Ligand code: SF4
């Protein structure tokens with residue numbers, strides 16, 4: 313993780329406006345850079361590294377500058393005429409980022425929306441998350457945090473005080489398989505969930521349905537059982553898509569799921585039935 317950042321700054325790749333799937337109503341979402349986990353289906357590969365990094369969109373490059381052996385040209389990002397070259401990630405301060413996101417305040421007020429921090433794993437910058445949402449709460453803004461919750465928490469009470477809605481991932485239920493394939497320990501998440509739920513947190517589970525990884529019905533049942541045990545009542549089902557595929561080549565990362573097809577409607581219906589039979593309230597795509 314970057315050590316140069318203070319509690320009031322974070323590296324942000326994107327501020328996405330008018331989002332309808334990230335915490336209720338119309339949301340403005342900021343994506344914080346950096347994640348210690350490695351989900352093969354991650355649709356934000358530009359947010360994995362904790363540092364700003366160079367991105368190259370080959371389809372925009374007009375080869376106006378020499379690129380021996382296909383390597384990068386020496387032209388600076390600022391002088392690239394087509395924006396094929398870009399730096400992903402800009403350090404942002406709490407006040408500057410909040411002011412930017414609050415340009416959409418009218419939409420929040422009319423839709424019951426608000427602001428959301430996503431990533432990467434935003435909790436890797438927990439002090440920033442707390443400072444940022446604390447400033448937002450002073451402005452009366454609804455706050456949501458998209459997170460694995462699978463990192464040690466520094467100050468759960470402070471976090472719960474400023475996050476109105478936690479959107480928490482439930483992916484591979486088996487502890488050993490999750491650690492091996494994703495580097496993510498669901499037992500840390502569950503311990504954190506018990507802590508924040510005891511502090512009164514509002515939690516929605518998010519379940520990406522990725523063929524070959526999370527779509528097994530035993531995996532779905534195990535996640536459903538865990539949600540019921542924890543007392544979480546809503547599960548958002550997020551069918552796999554290939555929307556992040558191109559971004560892997562932009563930042564020079566390998567992508568291994570080219571041939572994976574999205575789950576069928578019948579598969580999703582079967583998964584929804586299992587979750588509903590367990591007593592959960594299910595929303596597809598987090599709408
Ligand atoms: S300046 Fe931009 S468009 Fe020109 S060769 Fe370099 S990357 Fe490609």
Ligand code: SF4
Nearest residue numbers: 347349350351354432
């Ligand atoms: S935890 Fe989220 S950001 Fe990190 S690799 Fe997995 S999907 Fe990507």
